[in-house]
Amino acid sequence: xxxxSQFQLGVHAGLTTKQVQMYxxxxxxxxxxxxxxxxxxxxxxxxxFVKQMDKVLKxxxxxxxxxxxxxxxxxLDMYFxxxxxxxxxxxxxxxxxxxxxxxxx
Numbered sequence: 625x626x627x628x629s630q631f632q633l634g635v636h637a638g639l640t641t642k643q644v645q646m647y648x649x650x651x652x653x654x655x656x657x658x659x660x661x662x663x664x665x666x667x668x669x670x671x672x673f674v675k676q677m678d679k680v681l682k683x684x685x686x687x688x689x690x691x692x693x694x695x696x697x698x699x700l701d702m703y704f705x706x707x708x709x710x711x712x713x714x715x716x717x718x719x720x721x722x723x724x725x726x727x728x729x
Contacts, residue, residue: 633666637665639662659673
């Protein structure tokens with residue numbers, strides 16, 4: 625959102641980098657106090673995060689689990705922004721990349 629690293633968000637919100645990492649990954653539940661600190665640091669209303677969660681909860685269960693992971697969510701957003709005809713090209717590229725990665729292991 626602000627282009628900050630986890631460390632920078634922690635500094636602005638008065639949280640440790642480890643806390644930010646755990647909240648972002650879903651490894652721990654965020655407290656109302658921490659949510660307030662983060663929303664204040666980002667200059668966003670706390671309701672912003674509730675709206676985002678409402679969107680996630682409306683997804684089918686399999687998609688919901690994926691959406692809880694920020695990295696995967698970003699990748700999916702990028703994938704769906706690619707023009708339709710390019711999905712096959714991306715699939716072939718990723719297949720080759722995975723195959724090459726396995727060969728190197």
